[in-house]
Amino acid sequence: MPSHQAIPRTGSLVVYKSRPARVLAAAEKIEIEIEGGQTKRVRPKDILSLHPGPVASLAELRPPEVHPQEAWELLEGTETDLKELAELLYGEHSPGAAWGAWERLSEGLWFEGTADALRPRAGELIERDRAEREAKAKADQAWAAMLERLRQGRIEPEDRDALGEVERLANLQGEHSRILKALNYEETPIAAYRLLVSVGYWPATHNPYPTRVGAALCNPELPIPGLASATAITGEPERLDLTHLPAFAIDDEGNQDPDDAISLDGDRVWVHVADVAALVQPDSELDREARARGANLYLPEGIIHMLPMAITEQLGLGLQAQSPALSFGLRLDAQGEISEIEIQPSLVQVQRLSYAEADRRLDQAPLADLAQIADRYRQRRFAQGAAEIDLPEVSVRLHEDEVLIRPIERTGSRSMVTELMLMAGEAAARYAQARELPIPYATQPTPERIDQPSSMAGMYAYRRLFKPSRTVVGEPGRHFGLGLDAYTRATSPLRRYGDLLVHQQLRQHLRGSEPLSAEQVSQRAGEADQGGITVRRAERQSNLHWKLVHLKQQPQWKGEGVVVELQERKAVLLIPELALETRIRAKQGLALDQCVPLALAEVDLAQAECQFRLLG
Incomplete structure (x- = not known):
């Protein structure tokens, strides 16, 4: 079909970056209008001509829904072009029909080849690809539904396997998470911890640290010789x-x-x-x-x-x-x-x-x-x-x-x-x-x-x-x-x-x-x-984690700290009843070994941090 290779004329329908475009002017460079009304100047090799037009508006390109089965059967064993495919599908070769035929060819399920030389695909390939596409569509739907549940702060039992990638990142056993990326979270162990707790995958007090450092999490189960037999040997x-x-x-x-x-x-x-x-x-x-x-x-x-x-x-x-x-x-x-x-x-x-x-x-x-x-x-x-x-x-x-x-x-x-x-x-x-x-x-x-x-x-x-x-x-x-x-x-x-x-x-x-x-x-x-x-x-x-859990469960906690180090802008305190070290902004008048009254300000389990404020 030579017209697909020739320089298109004004008003014709072309393909630009897989989307329809209308030619406004044809010269050394071609001015086109794309969806949304934006105009561009492109080279002839950047576009593919589909129909001579005229196309008054890209909004006209709305061909009716048709099933390609009949056209596929008529073309089985032959080779044709986009014009004939449009006529078989829609009974005409209008700009809308040409675009509809192009979409059928581009999807690669029923037909394959180019606009000038296309052919029906083998039936077994169609069935295989259709099953794969249906499975993918189903998976994409499930993926989108899971992301929406996560945004709402909840999960279903079927989500737990997918969240394993987030858990691996939270446990320092992985570096990336598709889920965190899709939710616009940072791909960090802290962000992963927060998500797993927020949706109930982990309990609010979950201790990740033994797993993070790679410690054994269960007792060994090995056969034990009897003492008498061991001493005899x-x-x-x-x-x-x-x-x-x-x-x-x-x-x-x-x-x-x-x-x-x-x-x-x-x-x-x-x-x-x-x-x-x-x-x-x-x-x-x-x-x-x-x-x-x-x-x-x-x-x-x-x-x-x-x-x-x-x-x-x-x-x-x-x-x-x-x-x-x-x-x-x-x-x-x-x-x-x-x-x-x-x-x-x-x-x-x-x-x-x-x-x-x-x-x-x-x-x-x-x-x-x-x-x-x-x-x-x-x-x-x-x-x-x-x-x-x-x-x-x-x-x-x-x-x-x-x-x-x-x-x-x-x-x-x-x-x-x-x-x-x-x-x-x-x-x-x-x-x-x-x-x-x-x-x-x-x-x-x-x-x-x-x-x-x-x-x-x-x-x-x-x-x-x-x-x-x-x-x-x-x-x-x-x-x-x-x-x-x-x-x-x-x-x-x-x-x-x-x-x-x-x-x-x-x-x-x-x-x-x-x-x-x-x-x-x-x-x-x-x-x-x-x-x-x-x-x-x-x-x-x-131990630090569970101390922080203890404090988080007592938001009104008050106690005493002992100043053990004075830094330029901060003081290091030990809280004896918790054997916990903390830092607070230094105030004038603090002295080493001074006991000061403290109140809990904030606990962040994900970051393993807590903040205190001075009383009085």
């Missing part, structure tokens, strides 16, 4: 029977994994620790799983264990009538120095006490004697430069949708247990060092300045000078904060992989078996440290 030495000694596992009320207990045998202190290494052998499936996790994850919502719960039920001290343990025996001289270190697999009979119950019995034997020994050890540590930072700490727990925040008080029994556990850690370190047994030692470099602050602001500033503790394998190094020249963590193998690794090495030595090499210990400790970093980040961010 490994050839355990006979257990020392210490069931005649009163032994006490002292911990917070409601503790679920008691892994240490204390006894006194004359002047010998015994620290008994759950004998996890008797069951969890190096490089076993249990060992690899615990190593990957690094530690128990303690969330306000509950505990995610690094080992199956069945191990705690079997080995937790005081959970059975008698408990297998790895016991650390030692004596303390008048200067608080450790001597006569003994490490033995043992059998103990343990009574469980809360710190409150233990405090009430601190004036009774044997706890009174253990407290005196612990105090002697503490005095030695501080004489050797140990540092004490006494800043507010709280326990955050979720109980039946209520956030419970309780202060952690440094009571006599808590201090006693802390010292006895440090004593066991030093004893384990010295025992391993003397036998050249590779274990992970905990060290901490000395800060640039040594101070002994007594005020909250002083302690806050001093803590910022502290360098992170480090794990070393080989020769132990000094741990500045503890005031010890040799120390390893060895009293929580149910809760921390590093402690379990120490136990595995000690157990191999006690069995007379070849322990892991320093290189193997270092590699395992490094893996566990990475898991521990994830766990601590999840715990820290989750």
Whole structure:
């Protein structure tokens, strides 16, 4: 059809960018009118002639609705042009019919080719494409309906799968979201969090942080060997029977994994620790799983264990009538120095006490004697430069949708247990060092300045000078904060992989078996440290989240903050009852360690922020 290639004349119908246009003037460049009345000057190659016209108005191009089936059947097996297709469809070749025929050709369902050479498509292709287009139209309709529901702040069950992309972005597991983009939201985790909460996909108090940092969210489920079968395989030495000694596992009320207990045998202190290494052998499936996790994850919502719960039920001290343990025996001289270190697999009979119950019995034997020994050890540590930072700490727990925040008080029994556990850690370190047994030692470099602050602001500033503790394998190094020249963590193998690794090495030595090499210990400790970093980040961010939930549920909250740092325009405050740090605009007259009255101003869970205002 040559007319489609020729320069069109005034009044003719052409196609410009897939839409109809009317030619107003034809010269070197062609002036056209497009829908809406706008005019343009275009090159001949930018347009396609459809009909010579005349076209008085583009509004005339409204051909009637016709079904192309009959025209398709008549043309089957042939090739034709747009003029004949218009006549078959509409019975005429008017501008409106030409435009209607062009639309049928452009849609690519019934016909294919060009205006000068078009042909009917194969029937099976038509059916396939029609089904695909209908499915797409249905999906587009569902998409539009979902977006409208989201704008209204609601969802239906069928929307949850689609919102998975928003959840991935909110959990830092994706970078883009088609839904957020369509709703003109920023494609950020904060915006994603807000949307998911606003439509009820997530509850208003949802804690995203364990998922965001990649922490394991469920307890491991692995087969557990029986203790008798495990000891038969490994050839355990006979257990020392210490069931005649009163032994006490002292911990917070409601503790679920008691892994240490204390006894006194004359002047010998015994620290008994759950004998996890008797069951969890190096490089076993249990060992690899615990190593990957690094530690128990303690969330306000509950505990995610690094080992199956069945191990705690079997080995937790005081959970059975008698408990297998790895016991650390030692004596303390008048200067608080450790001597006569003994490490033995043992059998103990343990009574469980809360710190409150233990405090009430601190004036009774044997706890009174253990407290005196612990105090002697503490005095030695501080004489050797140990540092004490006494800043507010709280326990955050979720109980039946209520956030419970309780202060952690440094009571006599808590201090006693802390010292006895440090004593066991030093004893384990010295025992391993003397036998050249590779274990992970905990060290901490000395800060640039040594101070002994007594005020909250002083302690806050001093803590910022502290360098992170480090794990070393080989020769132990000094741990500045503890005031010890040799120390390893060895009293929580149910809760921390590093402690379990120490136990595995000690157990191999006690069995007379070849322990892991320093290189193997270092590699395992490094893996566990990475898991521990994830766990601590999840715990820290989750505790803050639930503190903010607690405040959001109490919009009229009022309390006190202590000024711990003065900046150029702001002051840093600690709120003791929440162990929460906040910043407010500095006002003249504020001084370090000053207590100031505060009121809650705003809480933003999505940004993990809250604002307070000064009262008075």
